[in-house]
Amino acid sequence: MKKVEVIGLSGFPAVKKGDKIGDMIVRVLRKNKVELRPKDILVIAHKIVSKSEGNTRRLKDVKYSSFAERIGRETGKDPRFVQVVLDQSKKIVRIKNNHIIVETLHGFVCANAGVDRSNSSNPNEVVLLPENPDLSAKRIRERIKFLTGVDVAVIISDTHGRPFRRGVINVAVGISGLNPFRDYRGKKDFSGYVMRSTVVAVADEIACAAELVMGQGDEGVPVVIVRGLKPSLNGQDARQLVRTEREDIFR
Amino acid sequence: MKKVEVIGLSGFPAVKKGDKIGDMIVRVLRKNKVELRPKDILVIAHKIVSKSEGNTRRLKDVKYSSFAERIGRETGKDPRFVQVVLDQSKKIVRIKNNHIIVETLHGFVCANAGVDRSNSSNPNEVVLLPENPDLSAKRIRERIKFLTGVDVAVIISDTHGRPFRRGVINVAVGISGLNPFRDYRGKKDFSGYVMRSTVVAVADEIACAAELVMGQGDEGVPVVIVRGLKPSLNGQDARQLVRTEREDIFR
Numbered sequence: 001m002k003k004v005e006v007i008g009l010s011g012f013p014a015v016k017k018g019d020k021i022g023d024m025i026v027r028v029l030r031k032n033k034v035e036l037r038p039k040d041i042l043v044i045a046h047k048i049v050s051k052s053e054g055n056t057r058r059l060k061d062v063k064y065s066s067f068a069e070r071i072g073r074e075t076g077k078d079p080r081f082v083q084v085v086l087d088q089s090k091k092i093v094r095i096k097n098n099h100i101i102v103e104t105l106h107g108f109v110c111a112n113a114g115v116d117r118s119n120s121s122n123p124n125e126v127v128l129l130p131e132n133p134d135l136s137a138k139r140i141r142e143r144i145k146f147l148t149g150v151d152v153a154v155i156i157s158d159t160h161g162r163p164f165r166r167g168v169i170n171v172a173v174g175i176s177g178l179n180p181f182r183d184y185r186g187k188k189d190f191s192g193y194v195m196r197s198t199v200v201a202v203a204d205e206i207a208c209a210a211e212l213v214m215g216q217g218d219e220g221v222p223v224v225i226v227r228g229l230k231p232s233l234n235g236q237d238a239r240q241l242v243r244t245e246r247e248d249i250f251r
Numbered sequence: 252m253k254k255v256e257v258i259g260l261s262g263f264p265a266v267k268k269g270d271k272i273g274d275m276i277v278r279v280l281r282k283n284k285v286e287l288r289p290k291d292i293l294v295i296a297h298k299i300v301s302k303s304e305g306n307t308r309r310l311k312d313v314k315y316s317s318f319a320e321r322i323g324r325e326t327g328k329d330p331r332f333v334q335v336v337l338d339q340s341k342k343i344v345r346i347k348n349n350h351i352i353v354e355t356l357h358g359f360v361c362a363n364a365g366v367d368r369s370n371s372s373n374p375n376e377v378v379l380l381p382e383n384p385d386l387s388a389k390r391i392r393e394r395i396k397f398l399t400g401v402d403v404a405v406i407i408s409d410t411h412g413r414p415f416r417r418g419v420i421n422v423a424v425g426i427s428g429l430n431p432f433r434d435y436r437g438k439k440d441f442s443g444y445v446m447r448s449t450v451v452a453v454a455d456e457i458a459c460a461a462e463l464v465m466g467q468g469d470e471g472v473p474v475v476i477v478r479g480l481k482p483s484l485n486g487q488d489a490r491q492l493v494r495t496e497r498e499d500i501f502r
Binding site for chain 2: 001002003004005006007008009010032034094096097099101108109110159162163164165166167168169170171180181182198199200201202204205206208209211212213215221226228229240241242243247248249250251
């Protein structure tokens with residue numbers, strides 16, 4: 001019997017610019033009477049990371065271009081919001097059915113460049129993705145190791161929509177201390193067949209497992225422990241999860 | 252503290268045509284000394300379901316068309332394998348970089364119509380998706396209820412690749428006793444913002460959580476319990492998870 005536990009920490013306080021997420025996590029762990037173990041994986045909703053880093057924008061301060069205005073009209077979105085999205089984008093991938101799909105400055109392909117109106121304590125404020133989510137994950141991991149002595153892995157997550165299938169699911173946008181893939185190529189499956197192409201994006205699956213207790217609503221749980229896996233601690237990052245435009249057959 | 256457990260059942264025997272998956276699961280539960288609880292969600296790898304239903308093909312019996320031969324040459328695949336894929340397809344969505352992405356007879360958009368060469372006890376045999384995965388899920392659920400008295404939810408899963416991101420992740424291809432979505436539209440998030448568009452594909456996230464203990468290799472665990480969620484038992488099916496071509500902006 002193999003068992004993985006997904007543990008959502010209750011009572012995480014509201015986060016504001018300058019807050020130290022690592023310190024907050026350690027305090028909330030104590031309140032929840034949960035002790036970290038080596039190889040625990042902490043999944044952290046990107047919003048609290050961005051807010052602590054001040055990576056937010058106030059819509060009323062945004063000056064928008066006529067291009068943003070045009071896209072806003074076409075998609076039914078606030079042109080100031082569109083401007084923030086464009087500022088976070090390297091490339092527009094598709095604009096259709098009121099969706100704006102872009103390649104972000106990091107290289108992620110997602111709606112609205114990951115810019116989010118919700119979960120902001122100020123309705124006038126929007127929350128961006130962290131500027132460098134892998135670095136944010138590394139810093140939080142190092143801080144937690146400093147405070148507790150325990151080396152955990154850290155995933156920073158965001159919910160993304162996807163082609164072909166309805167609904168959003170959680171994905172890893174930042175990673176530290178975890179190989180995002182489990183690679184079965186060349187291994188035998190349980191019937192003896194040598195698998196040629198199975199590489200599982202385990203970091204995204206861990207993000208999904210965590211979302212099950214995170215929720216998005218009032219009862220939001222921004223930090224979740226996934227326990228019982230044996231993450232290999234290879235120094236890869238979340239960008240490895242992103243297809244290049246050349247290898248992507250749907251761009 | 253919110254907790255979800257992901258429990259992989261050890262020692263599942265090899266499955267052949269005519270085997271009763273529900274009965275096998277109940278026997279394996281006993282061997283693992285695990286008792287089912289109401290609201291448990293069973294995630295079952297589609298391969299054992301297809302094999303029990305005889306939904307496999309022997310490549311040496313397949314006669315292929317010159318179209319299959321041409322695609323085989325273009326993608327480096329066995330033309331007999333390509334023929335099986337085409338037979339399971341409603342439409343070819345894209346052929347590029349050695350990938351054959353189709354819309355299956357069920358409506359799923361995935362590589363090779365979900366036809367799989369691996370995990371088959373016979374290297375000459377390929378495993379298809381179940382013909383009607385929602386119905387398969389319903390039958391297994393009813394059989395387990397009959398044998399144990401416990402009403403669980405059932406997800407039949409498969410691993411799919413995806414645009415934009417590398418690696419495969421598990422998704423739900425058949426569902427019984429579970430609403431595949433968690434709908435936050437109109438609810439307030441924890442900052443008081445009313446969310447307008449957040450619908451989470453929770454069935455896919457549950458499939459992902461299960462895959463973490465399923466693995467794909469020698470140690471394959473085809474049946475996993477996800478415990479601690481409160482699935483709403485709406486009678487929806489896995490086809491709800493599939494975008495129509497009209498709403499899909501990447502087809």
